Amino acid sequence: MSTLQRDPGEQVRVLDEDGRVVDGATVPDLDDEELVGMYRNMRLARHFDQRAVSLQRQGRMGTYPPLSGQEGAQVGSATALAEEDWLVPSYREHGASYVRGVPLAQTLRYWMGDERGNELRELNVFPVAVPIATQVLHATGLAWASKLKGEERAFLCYFGDGATSEGDFHEGLNFAGVFDVPSVFFCNNNQWAISVPRERQTAAATLAQKAVAYGFEGVQVDGMDPLAVYRVTREALRKARDPGEGELRPTLIEAVQYRFGAHTTADDPSVYREDEEVERWKRKDPIPRLESYLYEQGLLDDERIDAIVTSVEEEVADAIETAEQFERPEPGAVFEHVYAEMPRRLREQARELEQLRERHGDEELLE
Amino acid sequence: MSTQEQATGNLTLVQAVRDGLYGEMERDEDVIVLGEDVGRNGGVFRATQGLYDEFGEDRVIDTPLAESGIVGTSVGMAAYGLRPVPEIQFMGFIYPAFDQIISHAARLRTRSRGRFSCPLVVRAPYGGGIRAPEHHSESKEAFFVHEPGLKVVIPSTPRDTKGLLASAIRDPDPVIFLEPKLIYRAFREEVPDETYTVPLGEAATRREGEDVSVFTWGAMTRPTLEAAESLAEEGIECDVVDLRTLSPLDEDAIIESFKRTGRACVVHEAPKTGGLAGEITATIQEEALLYQEAPIERVTGFDTPFPLYALEDYYLPEAARIEDGIRRAYEF
Numbered sequence: 001m002s003t004l005q006r007d008p009g010e011q012v013r014v015l016d017e018d019g020r021v022v023d024g025a026t027v028p029d030l031d032d033e034e035l036v037g038m039y040r041n042m043r044l045a046r047h048f049d050q051r052a053v054s055l056q057r058q059g060r061m062g063t064y065p066p067l068s069g070q071e072g073a074q075v076g077s078a079t080a081l082a083e084e085d086w087l088v089p090s091y092r093e094h095g096a097s098y099v100r101g102v103p104l105a106q107t108l109r110y111w112m113g114d115e116r117g118n119e120l121r122e123l124n125v126f127p128v129a130v131p132i133a134t135q136v137l138h139a140t141g142l143a144w145a146s147k148l149k150g151e152e153r154a155f156l157c158y159f160g161d162g163a164t165s166e167g168d169f170h171e172g173l174n175f176a177g178v179f180d181v182p183s184v185f186f187c188n189n190n191q192w193a194i195s196v197p198r199e200r201q202t203a204a205a206t207l208a209q210k211a212v213a214y215g216f217e218g219v220q221v222d223g224m225d226p227l228a229v230y231r232v233t234r235e236a237l238r239k240a241r242d243p244g245e246g247e248l249r250p251t252l253i254e255a256v257q258y259r260f261g262a263h264t265t266a267d268d269p270s271v272y273r274e275d276e277e278v279e280r281w282k283r284k285d286p287i288p289r290l291e292s293y294l295y296e297q298g299l300l301d302d303e304r305i306d307a308i309v310t311s312v313e314e315e316v317a318d319a320i321e322t323a324e325q326f327e328r329p330e331p332g333a334v335f336e337h338v339y340a341e342m343p344r345r346l347r348e349q350a351r352e353l354e355q356l357r358e359r360h361g362d363e364e365l366l367e
Numbered sequence: 368m369s370t371q372e373q374a375t376g377n378l379t380l381v382q383a384v385r386d387g388l389y390g391e392m393e394r395d396e397d398v399i400v401l402g403e404d405v406g407r408n409g410g411v412f413r414a415t416q417g418l419y420d421e422f423g424e425d426r427v428i429d430t431p432l433a434e435s436g437i438v439g440t441s442v443g444m445a446a447y448g449l450r451p452v453p454e455i456q457f458m459g460f461i462y463p464a465f466d467q468i469i470s471h472a473a474r475l476r477t478r479s480r481g482r483f484s485c486p487l488v489v490r491a492p493y494g495g496g497i498r499a500p501e502h503h504s505e506s507k508e509a510f511f512v513h514e515p516g517l518k519v520v521i522p523s524t525p526r527d528t529k530g531l532l533a534s535a536i537r538d539p540d541p542v543i544f545l546e547p548k549l550i551y552r553a554f555r556e557e558v559p560d561e562t563y564t565v566p567l568g569e570a571a572t573r574r575e576g577e578d579v580s581v582f583t584w585g586a587m588t589r590p591t592l593e594a595a596e597s598l599a600e601e602g603i604e605c606d607v608v609d610l611r612t613l614s615p616l617d618e619d620a621i622i623e624s625f626k627r628t629g630r631a632c633v634v635h636e637a638p639k640t641g642g643l644a645g646e647i648t649a650t651i652q653e654e655a656l657l658y659q660e661a662p663i664e665r666v667t668g669f670d671t672p673f674p675l676y677a678l679e680d681y682y683l684p685e686a687a688r689i690e691d692g693i694r695r696a697y698e699f
Contacts, residue, residue, distance in 0.1 A: 115478060119482055129471075131470050134466060136439075137443065138440075138442050138471065140439075140440050140443060141447070142447045143443075144444060145443065148444075172439070174431055175440055337479075337480050339476070339539075339540050340540055345618075
């Protein structure tokens with residue numbers, strides 16, 4: 001059976017919960033270095049996440065959306081991107097963005113309240129979208145424009161289970177099907193849209209099956225199995241770039257997974273879900289699963305794992321140091337980049353702010 | 368119809384829209400048009416007539432019926448280097464796209480510190496007076512003027528329409544281009560065949576006078592001029608300024624006119640509360656208070672939902688109502 005052409009309810013899996021290859025599953029064609037690289041990226045995403053949450057708790061960073069539990073989906077999918085492809089994130093894709101080359105310090109900078117964290121273009125990563133599902137339309141538009149320009153590249157768009165209830169999800173996938181654009185819609189179904197469970201988003205048995213209504217494939221994958229996620233995403237991206245006879249370019253991927261932590265650092269999940277449920281999902285944790293597999297393959301041992309852990313800790317610590325050393329933006333920066341050319345009123349308001357600062361000094365002004 | 372009216376280049380406002388789109392599409396292959404019924408059908412008002420045959424289905428695109436989809440995909444296309452000109456069939460149906468316009472088109476440049484921009488032009492016919500069903504008569508320019516990052520343009524003549532549309536399409540920022548459908552076919556004007564631009568942010572004086580400044584735009588320009596001519600017979604001379612661009616406002620033109628007259632009346636068909644007349648009044652008071660000789664009058668639509676057409680003539684400011692407003696400013 002092909003990876004994508006299957007019943008949307010039949011989940012693609014490669015590794016079981018203990019990291020053993022599932023009967024009949026094909027392990028994707030990744031070399032040793034790539035496999036260990038995926039493991040390292042997941043460890044890094046987890047460690048980064050833990051540090052980021054504690055930075056927020058210590059008052060060193062603003063509200064932050066954690067990703068723990070979702071490393072397999074993020075790293076597995078982003079690893080499948082070709083260099084010329086694009087990544088269109090929601091607000092939780094710190095791991096996927098890192099795989100794509102976004103420096104951790106930039107991600108921290110954004111969540112520390114400085115828009116310059118989004119100041120990226122050359123990595124083919126679209127700026128973070130905070131509203132729900134709106135970026136689905138941007139991904140369709142980006143992919144459409146690329147197709148109209150005669151390019152062959154794919155656009156990987158991330159969103160959550162809650163986003164599938166929004167009108168923009170429907171419109172984005174519908175346009176993608178009608179105009180056959182090279183986009184891959186990657187749904188991180190982490191079971192909870194803040195406090196509302198997946199069952200409250202739709203009566204449909206799966207989210208993947210929604211693709212049927214748009215005329216293209218929908219596939220459900222174990223989102224905590226990085227190898228399965230990689231395999232499905234790789235195939236979907238390939239189809240987006242170069243569809244076979246009678247194939248439509250877009251694919252909807254539903255990556256079934258779990259958010260171990262809170263929706264954001266402003267959220268307390270103990271109000272709406274049981275610890276027992278969290279523990280049950282933790283048995284599917286993507287990191288030990290891939291670790292066991294790589295151990296079994298002889299690609300990892302305790303010593304190599306220790307070395308990875310140390311290097312990950314150092315890299316994250318360095319990124320935090322860099323982020324905290326970035327100079328705060330100049331107050332006048334709020335007036336820049338509203339328009340290509342600053343209109344008169346903004347020039348006047350920029351002057352007004354400067355005069356206020358001169359008259360009162362920042363300390364008095366911000367008291 | 369006289370021979371002159373049929374002469375090439377003698378166009379109605381809606382023909383000038385079509386002519387402007389044609390010129391820009393011919394000039395720049397990144398310019399594309401998309402929306403509901405804009406392709407084969409040529410638009411419900413014929414604003415895109417013939418473009419589909421000329422430029423093909425990849426550049427004149429009939430989309431599914433989904434306003435957020437039309438604008439949201441245009442945001443992606445604009446960010447990727449195209450110059451999309453999405454059409455919203457009537458301004459009253461723009462609200463499903465509001466989130467995409469406000470949250471994304473207007474903010475993409477800021478959000479990415481200038482690494483991405485969003486050079487799209489959302490075209491929509493606006494305003495009342497055409498005996499249309501509910502939701503087909505709205506004039507809600509103030510929503511968009513209120514949003515930093517957007518520009519808002521409303522032409523009132525065929526010649527300006529073509530030139531302003533060209534400027535809007537070539538502009539590096541998102542523009543909301545509102546077309547006064549009441550006067551889509553009300554009159555003709557000589558419009559140059561070649562492409563040209565009328566700069567954004569510059570008002571046009573339609574009539575000079577030293578007694579009262581009257582600020583207006585779009586479909587209200589004609590009844591305002593009518594009122595001004597009628598008042599001239601009584602010896603009251605109005606300085607009628609058609610603002611043309613509502614964001615950014617041409618404050619220089621407003622203040623220059625007001626300093627000469629010391630009296631002003633603002634005319635718009637949108638509801639009074641929160642409308643642009645309030646903004647213009649405040650601007651005058653900030654910049655030219657000591658020149659002021661009378662309260663600034665506002666002649667506007669009422670603060671009600673736009674009525675069905677049996678009563679729309681009472682809702683829309685007409686020459687007589689505008690004349691009253693100007694007279695109040697003059698006689699104070």
